[in-house]
Amino acid sequence: MSQLNFQGIIPILITPFDAKGGIDFDSLQQLIEFNIAAGVHGLGIALGSEIFKLSDAERDQVLKVTVETVNGRVPVVMNTSAPGTDIAVSLSRRAQDLGADALMIYPMSFMPTGPESMLDLFDRLDAFVTLPIILQDVPQAPIGADAVRRIVLHASRTAAIKVETLPTVPQVSRMAAKVAEKLTVIGGAGGSYMIEEFRRGARGTMPFCSQPEDFVAVWNHLLDGNESTARVLFDDKIMAINRLAAQDGDIFYHVHKQILHRRGIIANAYVRSPTCSIDAITQREIDTLLDQFY
Amino acid sequence: MSQLNFQGIIPILITPFDAKGGIDFDSLQQLIEFNIAAGVHGLGIALGSEIFKLSDAERDQVLKVTVETVNGRVPVVMNTSAPGTDIAVSLSRRAQDLGADALMIYPMSFMPTGPESMLDLFDRLDAFVTLPIILQDVPQAPIGADAVRRIVLHASRTAAIKVETLPTVPQVSRMAAKVAEKLTVIGGAGGSYMIEEFRRGARGTMPFCSQPEDFVAVWNHLLDGNESTARVLFDDKIMAINRLAAQDGDIFYHVHKQILHRRGIIANAYVRSPTCSIDAITQREIDTLLDQFY
C-alpha cells in the first residue's frame, strides 16, 4: 500500500454471525468480495463491526481473514482503541503484525482524562508501530478541532480525522478549517450527510457495508461534479435506509445485516447482545422498505 | 461464604504497579492484609482497580492472588462488566472459577441499548454462574430506580444495587424507596456522603482502600448510633482526602496510591496511562495534605 490516502468510500465491515452467534467466516469473505467488486476504496473493522463484542481471539481472526481475503486490493483499517494505553498499544502491534494498513483510534477512557491523553499513546506507539493513524472523534469521546490540531502537531503520523460528533456537517467545517492541510477529513453519521460534508472538505466517508455500490456511485458523481445526480441516488437509496436505521437505539446493526442477508451476501442477520430488540412493528417497517429495493 | 450480605465497608483494591507499570503482586498481598487487618467487610476489584487497563490475563492473576490471599476471611467482589454479553458471561464464569464470591456488573454498552438489555445478560448467566450479583449504577451508564426494580423482579439473584449516579444521596433515597426490601443499597462517591447515605438506607459503601481503618471506624460509630463521633473522624480524615481526590480528572488514583505508598503498604504509586498528569502544584498539594496524616 504505497498510497494510503484514506479517501473515498471505506465501508466498515459488519461481523457476520451464525444463528448461535459464532463468527461466520464464509459470509465475511463473501462480504469483502461484494464490497471490493463494488469499487470501495478501503475497508474497516470498527464499532460498526460490533468489535467491542468480540473476544481478543475473534478480533484477530476477523482481521486475519479480512487481510487475507482483501489481499492488498484496498487498504484495511483496524480500530484498536482501548481504555488502557498498554492494551491499545498491544492491539495496535497485533493489528500491524496481522497486516492492517492503518489504525483507527479514539480517546477511549472510562475516566475523565481528556483527548490529550492520546499524546502518550501516540508516543508509545512510535516504538512499535509504523502504520498511519486515523483519529476518531466519537460522541462517547469527542475531540474538538483545537485538540485535534494539538495532537497532529505532536504526532505527525496522524493521517486523517474521522468526524462523528453530531451534527457532523459543521464539525467537518471546523476540522477542515483547522487541520485540512495536514489531515484528510473523513465524514461520519453513516454517510447521512456525505454530500454536504464533501462540499466542506471531507474527502471520504465510512458507511456501513450493505450498499457499497450506491455509495461508490454517489462518490464518483461528486468527484465528477454531478451533484444533482448524486443527490437523487443518495435520497432514493441511502437516505431512506439511514433514516430507518437511526430511528431507535442500535437498530442500524439489524437493518444493515438484514439488507446483506436479503441480498444473499451473508447467511444470517444475527446481532450479538446487548442490542435493542426489534418488535413486530419495527420488523414490518424494515421489511417494507427492503421490499422496495432488494 | 454463607452470609453474603454485602454490608459494611467493602474497599476497592487499587492495582499496585512497579515503576515500569507491571503488576506488583507482593504489594497487592500487603494491601489485602492491611485492609483485612483494618476490619473491612469485603474487598472488590473494579473501576478503582484500573481494571479496564488490565489485560485479560492480568485480571485473572489479580483475582487469583486476591482470592488466595483473602482465603475466605471476607467476600471478594469482582467487576465483570463488558460491552458484549458474551464477554461479560465469559468474564463472569472465569471469576466464579477463580473463586470470587460475587459479581458486580453495570449496563456497559458502546451503543444505546438501555439498562434493560441487562435482562438478557442475567438470563444467560443463569446457565453458568451461581454467584450473587451487585448491580452498578454508574454515571457512564445510569440506571434509574424504576429500571432497577424491573431488573430485580426479573433476575432474583441480584443482591445489591451500588449507586454512583451523582448526587448519590437522593439516588440512595430513590433506590431505598423502590427496592430496599429486595436489595442491599450500597452508597457511592468514594464514601464522600457515607453518613448521609446511611441515614437514607444505604447499608454499605465501597471506598478506595487507602484508609480502611478510618472507614471501618466511621461505620462502627454509625452502627452504634454515635453519629457525631463518626462525623468528626469523617471530616478530619476522609473528607479532606476525598475533596483533594476529586479536584481534577482521575487524580483519585494518584492520591490514594500515594497514601498507600507513604504508609508503606505498596512499593510504588504508579498509575497506568491514560491518566491525567500531576503537575508540580498538584503534587505539592497532595504532599501537604498527606504530611498532616501520615
Add this chain to the structure above:
Amino acid sequence: MSQLNFQGIIPILITPFDAKGGIDFDSLQQLIEFNIAAGVHGLGIALGSEIFKLSDAERDQVLKVTVETVNGRVPVVMNTSAPGTDIAVSLSRRAQDLGADALMIYPMSFMPTGPESMLDLFDRLDAFVTLPIILQDVPQAPIGADAVRRIVLHASRTAAIKVETLPTVPQVSRMAAKVAEKLTVIGGAGGSYMIEEFRRGARGTMPFCSQPEDFVAVWNHLLDGNESTARVLFDDKIMAINRLAAQDGDIFYHVHKQILHRRGIIANAYVRSPTCSIDAITQREIDTLLDQFY
C-alpha cells in the same frame, strides 16, 4: 372549543420578523390563514416560534393576534414554560386571558429540581387556570414515562404528552405503553418520524408551519390506511426538508422561514440572534432544495 383532543397536525407558528427584527404581524396573519386553509387541526406558539427571544409584551401581542386571526377555527396552544413557577403561572394566566385554548409546559429549570417539581406548578395553576395542559418532554428537560405517569395521576388536567427526547420513536412507544389510556401522545422531531410514531400510538405531531398541506395530506393518508402513499409524499417533500433543517445548529429556523418567504407567505426570513450563521455553501444548499419544490 368543545372538542379539544389535540390530535392531528398542529404546526408551531414561526414568528415573522421584518428586516430590523421587529414582529411583522401582517405576515403572521397571512401565515395563520395559510395554515388553516391547509387544513391543520391546531396551531401552537412555542420554541419553534423563537418564543424565548420575545419580550413579555411581544409574547402577548403574538398570542393576541393569533387568537383573533384564528377566531375559533382551530385550537391555539401556548407554551408558558418558565424557569420560575410564579412566572409560569403568570404566563399561563395571561395566556388564558388572551384566549389560548391550551397550555404547553415542560419542566424548565436552571437548577436540578427534577420533572416532579412540576407537581407544584400544576397545583398552583389550579387556582387560576382552567385550560388543559400538554406536557412537553424536551432534550433540555427530559421526562421519562414513569415520571409522566406520576404527574398525570396527580394532575388530571394534563391532556397530552409531547415527546421530544431523541430518538422519539421508542420514546413514543414507552409513553403509549404507560399513559396512552390517559393522555394523547404527540410525536416530535419536527415530524421526521411521524409515520413510525403514528404506528406506535402517537395521535398528533407539531411540525414547523412551512408545509402544512403536505403534513395534512400525510396525516389523512395515515388515517385512511394508505401508508405507502403517505410514505412517498413524506419522503419527497417533508423528509428532504427536515434532513437539511437538521444539518447544523438551529438552521431549521432559517430553512422554514426561507420556505415561507419563497412561497409568498411572510415578507422576510429574518431569524433573531442568537442563531447560527448561514454561510454561502449552506445558503446554496437551501436554495437548491427549495428550487425543486417552490
Add this chain to the structure above:
Amino acid sequence: MSQLNFQGIIPILITPFDAKGGIDFDSLQQLIEFNIAAGVHGLGIALGSEIFKLSDAERDQVLKVTVETVNGRVPVVMNTSAPGTDIAVSLSRRAQDLGADALMIYPMSFMPTGPESMLDLFDRLDAFVTLPIILQDVPQAPIGADAVRRIVLHASRTAAIKVETLPTVPQVSRMAAKVAEKLTVIGGAGGSYMIEEFRRGARGTMPFCSQPEDFVAVWNHLLDGNESTARVLFDDKIMAINRLAAQDGDIFYHVHKQILHRRGIIANAYVRSPTCSIDAITQREIDTLLDQFY
C-alpha cells in the same frame, strides 16, 4: 468605581423572600450591610439570587435597592444573560441605567448556537452599554479556553472569566494559560476549591453570601501567604457547609438562606418554586451542622 478589577470575594446575594414568596427588601438591605461589614470586594446578583425566578420588575427592584444600599462602597455585578440577544441587550441597558458597575453574561441559548454567538451580543452591546463584562462559563453553557480567547480578542471590554465548568481547578488552569494576561480569572463551585484555584491564577471567587467574613478571612490569608491558616478556617467553616449544600439538587439555596436566617440577617428562609423539597432527614442534617456554628 475607578478600579473595577473584580478581584477578591464577590458574594452573590440571595434574594430574601417573605413567607408568601414576596421580596423582602428590608432583609435584602440588612444582607448587603452584613456583607459589606465583612469586607467583601464586590456583590453580585445572579443565579445564586434565583434571578431566573424573578419577574422583570422584580429584577429591577432588587438591583435598584442593591445599588442604593451599596452606595458605591463596592462594585455591583448584575447577571443579564438571556436566551435572546435583544432581551440580553435590553436587560443590560436597564442594569446600566439602574447603576450596576459590571455585567455578567453566559452564552445562554435554548438552541445549539455555540459560545461564539456571544460575539453578536457583544457587538450590539457596544452601541448602548459601557460597562465591563464578566464572561461566565457555566455547566449549562460551557465555554472552553480557546473560545474565551476568541471572544476576548473580539470584545476587548471583557474584563473577567468566571469559571463554573466542573471540575473547576483544571478549568482555571486552562483559562489562566490562555487568557490570564487579558482577563481576571474568577473561580467557581461556590468557593469549594478557592485555595486551589488561587494557586493556579484565579484572583477572585463568587460564593454565596451567608459566610462572608470567613471567605474574606481565607482570602486575606491567601494574599498574605498564610496558606495553612487559610486551610484550617476553610475546612472548618466553609467546606463543611459547601459539602452539605451539594448533597442534593438545589438545596444550596435552602442551606444558605437558613444560615442567614439563623444568623438574624434575613427574616425568612423561603426558596421560590421550583426547588427540591427538604425532607425531615435533610432538615435535621442542616440543623445539626448549623448548631455547631451559629
